């Protein structure tokens with residue numbers, strides 16, 4: 001390995017720091033989005049409760065109206081009962097009267113249940129409103145915190161980027177292109193260190209994908225400064241400095 005491969009090793013270490021800083025920035029922005037979504041979900045839940053309350057009210061108004069007309073019917077039936085001329089007629093009107101009264105009591109029960117449901121919905125609405133207030137405060141706090149952190153991470157990223165550019169200048173353009181392409185494929189991990197299998201001589205594997213690497217490739221890396229890529233995963237192969245110093 002010579003200046004090109006050593007340069008790539010250095011670039012990889014800067015690339016790792018750059019990606020880590022970018023990930024931290026993305027994470028701190030994501031925290032704000034998560035909180036925004038929480039507030040939005042609660043607002044949607046509140047809207048849904050309001051609609052339910054409105055629906056119950058419409059239904060209850062309709063039942064009240066029906067009850068009123070049925071109460072009038074009961075009054076009319078009572079009058080008919082009093083005016084009945086025969087036992088048969090009396091019995092018929094009485095049956096009708098009892099049926100109507102039974103139906104009315106069912107409607108009254110329905111109205112009462114709707115009222116109870118509305119009360120429950122209203123108390124839930126209150127609790128959701130409180131949660132919204134709380135979450136909004138949390139959101140503001142997170143937003144402020146995140147803005148501060150983001151500024152810090154951005155400065156860090158710019159600094160590392162400058163370093164990256166400086167190291168990149170020391171690397172031939174075609175090698176740099178290979179590095180960038182492989183880095184894109186493997187989430188920043190363009191290089192793979194060749195690993196020597198313990199207890200065995202001349203048995204090597206790629207530290208990225210763990211497939212075998214020929215001793216010939218290792219020899220080439222030790223004697224030359226050319227990019228050799230893993231035949232399986234295409235990462236740029238490098239030697240671990242500490243492992244091979246003695247042999248160089």
Ligand SMILES: [Zn+2]
Nearest residue numbers: 206209230233
């Ligand atoms: Zn590999």
